Amino acid sequence: MEALIRLTGITRFFGQFCAVRNLSLELMPGxxxxxxxxxxxxxxxxxxILSGCLRASQGSVEVNGFDLFKEPLxxxxxxxxxxxxxxxxxxxxxxxxxxxxARLRAVKRSETVAALDRAKSLCGLEKTGSRLIRNLSKxxxxxxxxxxxxxxxxxxxxxxxxxxxxxxxxxIEIRQLIRTLGERHGVILSTHxxxxxxxxxxxxxxxxNGRLVYTEYLVQMNDSENNAVRIRLDQSSEEAAVADLEGVxxxxxxxxxxxxxxxxxxxxxxxxxxxxxxxDWGLLELVSEHQNLEQIFYRLTTTEENDS
Amino acid sequence: xxxxxxxxxxxxxxSPLAWSLMxxxxxxxxxxxxxxxxxxxxxQPKLAGLENGPGVSALVVAPLLDSAxxxxxxxxxxxxxxxxxxESGNGTLDLLFSSPVSMTAIVLGKYxxxxxxxxxxxxxxxxxxxxxxxxxxxxxGSLAAAxxxxxxxxxxxTAVGTWISSMTQQPAVAAVSSYALLLLLWIIDLTGSGxxxxxxxxxxxxxxxxxxxxxxxxxxxxxxxxxxxxxTLILSIHRLEHLREQT
Numbered sequence: 001m002e003a004l005i006r007l008t009g010i011t012r013f014f015g016q017f018c019a020v021r022n023l024s025l026e027l028m029p030g031x032x033x034x035x036x037x038x039x040x041x042x043x044x045x046x047x048x049i050l051s052g053c054l055r056a057s058q059g060s061v062e063v064n065g066f067d068l069f070k071e072p073l074x075x076x077x078x079x080x081x082x083x084x085x086x087x088x089x090x091x092x093x094x095x096x097x098x099x100x101x102a103r104l105r106a107v108k109r110s111e112t113v114a115a116l117d118r119a120k121s122l123c124g125l126e127k128t129g130s131r132l133i134r135n136l137s138k139x140x141x142x143x144x145x146x147x148x149x150x151x152x153x154x155x156x157x158x159x160x161x162x163x164x165x166x167x168x169x170x171x172i173e174i175r176q177l178i179r180t181l182g183e184r185h186g187v188i189l190s191t192h193x194x195x196x197x198x199x200x201x202x203x204x205x206x207x208x209n210g211r212l213v214y215t216e217y218l219v220q221m222n223d224s225e226n227n228a229v230r231i232r233l234d235q236s237s238e239e240a241a242v243a244d245l246e247g248v249x250x251x252x253x254x255x256x257x258x259x260x261x262x263x264x265x266x267x268x269x270x271x272x273x274x275x276x277x278x279x280d281w282g283l284l285e286l287v288s289e290h291q292n293l294e295q296i297f298y299r300l301t302t303t304e305e306n307d308s
Numbered sequence: 309x310x311x312x313x314x315x316x317x318x319x320x321x322x323s324p325l326a327w328s329l330m331x332x333x334x335x336x337x338x339x340x341x342x343x344x345x346x347x348x349x350x351x352q353p354k355l356a357g358l359e360n361g362p363g364v365s366a367l368v369v370a371p372l373l374d375s376a377x378x379x380x381x382x383x384x385x386x387x388x389x390x391x392x393x394x395e396s397g398n399g400t401l402d403l404l405f406s407s408p409v410s411m412t413a414i415v416l417g418k419y420x421x422x423x424x425x426x427x428x429x430x431x432x433x434x435x436x437x438x439x440x441x442x443x444x445x446x447x448x449g450s451l452a453a454a455x456x457x458x459x460x461x462x463x464x465x466t467a468v469g470t471w472i473s474s475m476t477q478q479p480a481v482a483a484v485s486s487y488a489l490l491l492l493l494w495i496i497d498l499t500g501s502g503x504x505x506x507x508x509x510x511x512x513x514x515x516x517x518x519x520x521x522x523x524x525x526x527x528x529x530x531x532x533x534x535x536x537x538x539x540t541l542i543l544s545i546h547r548l549e550h551l552r553e554q555t
Contacts, residue, residue, distance in 0.1 A: 048402070051402070051405075051406040052405060052406050053401075053402045053405040053406055053552065054552055055552050055553050072408070073408045073409070073410065074408070076406060076407060076408040077408045079406060081402070081403075081406040083399055083402040083403075084399075085398075085399040086399075087398070087399050087400040087401075087402050087403035088398075088400070089315075089319065089398075089400060091319055091322045091323065092315075092318070092319070092322075096318070100311060100314075100315045101403070101407075103310075103311035103314075104311050104312070104403070104404070104407040104408075104409060105407055105408065106408055148403070
């Protein structure tokens with residue numbers, strides 16, 4: 001399958017400061033890609049380069065088969081972009097604004113009304129068409145921002161922190177909307193809310209200091225490392241005794257009768273529990289220690305700055 | 309380009325700014341027109357005795373359009389100031405940049421929108437000298453020359469304002485800087501005589517404008533306005549391209 005977006009060796013300098021360094025990535029149709037990273041990691045810069053708002057110092061971007069820097073007008077037809085702050089004109093009504101965006105994105109005049117209706121119904125804006133954008137709440141303004149990004153039915157949708165400033169109900173709605181969009185389009189979204197990535201994305205990329213430090217499919221990530229548990233015992237026992245249990249590959253004592261146990265691939269957690277109970281060690285606590293996104297994120301983004 | 313033109317025009321007329329500017333200019337110029345007309349009527353019997361004496365075109369129309377040129381110079385920056393500065397402040401520039409439109413289309417769309425507002429004003433101002441047709445016969449040739457001069461000057465003002473607006477994020481700074489540049493171009497010929505002075509006359513807005521106002525339409529003067537307009541518009545396009553490299 002042909003990639004919708006192919007980023008090759010993108011580097012971007014702001015003066016001496018390097019915001020993105022040698023970044024390469026691909027986005028497939030029907031894929032939702034989550035871009036994660038601490039503040040200043042280069043997420044927004046990457047998205048602005050992808051959308052054509054910013055030129056890269058080096059490297060190339062291909063969108064739907066067109067080079068973004070050499071054939072910008074053709075490439076940009078396939079892009080819908082929501083910047084960090086939604087690009088709204090407060091003096092226009094929602095309909096006027098979306099109509100302008102449709103014409104800007106080369107939607108045919110005869111199809112404009114249908115495009116407007118589709119975008120508005122997807123974003124829940126059916127009843128706000130004649131209202132001034134200035135008078136809308138922050139959440140609705142954000143929805144209008146998303147509506148302008150999908151008005152021309154683009155193959156690639158780039159969303160920079162789409163749930164920023166929304167209330168919890170709206171966040172759930174927007175996540176559902178993103179999942180719906182992800183069925184037919186390629187979506188790249190950036191966020192610093194980790195559960196959002198887990199609930200919405202197919203694949204996660206973590207950026208740090210402008211470099212790609214992690215990339216993994218979420219399904220695989222959840223599977224790969226769930227063979228570790230952390231236990232707390234009532235009885236004091238030796239590390240060696242725990243290590244003698246059947247199916248245990250390694251043990252680390254954490255103090256206060258707490259141990260972190262890595263299991264052999266063949267060993268299940270219930271089997272381990274059975275052994276502990278048989279030995280009457282007084283199991284107080286057992287936590288599956290599969291490495292979640294939060295831990296990966298924390299580990300990758302707080303390590304020493306040795307790559308500058 | 310048409311999409312941007314239409315949207316800009318709508319935004320300009322939705323804001324009270326364009327309306328209030330048009331009202332103010334119309335009131336001021338109408339007052340000046342009436343004063344000039346009154347004075348002309350007082351001295352008209354004496355002029356009638358002169359052979360080849362100045363007529364209504366030289367004494368009423370020319371001063372009116374001269375004032376209009378200065379008024380438009382003060383007003384054009386107010387219309388152009390938000391053109392790009394407000395967009396980059398609001399973050400809406402990203403909407404334009406991520407859309408399949410060229411920089412040239414963005415600049416020209418916005419430029420012609422502001423120019424349309426100025427054209428409406430130009431027509432309103434032109435109605436005053438044309439109203440003289442009710443009682444007398446002004447020199448239509450020199451009136452046409454003066455109106456062309458005012459149109460060309462408006463085009464140049466707007467282009468300069470467009471360029472300055474693309475260079476800052478703050479509308480007020482854009483307005484003040486545009487004034488500064490336009491006023492400088494207007495008064496730069498107010499020096500003594502000599503070689504330098506004749507060079508300054510060549511780059512001055514007012515010397516070219518005054519020549520056309522007096523009814524003298526020369527290619528050099530028209531070329532000056534067109535060159536100034538084209539140059540600043542090209543600079544605006546380059547400035548926007550540069551904005552993508554820089555920010």
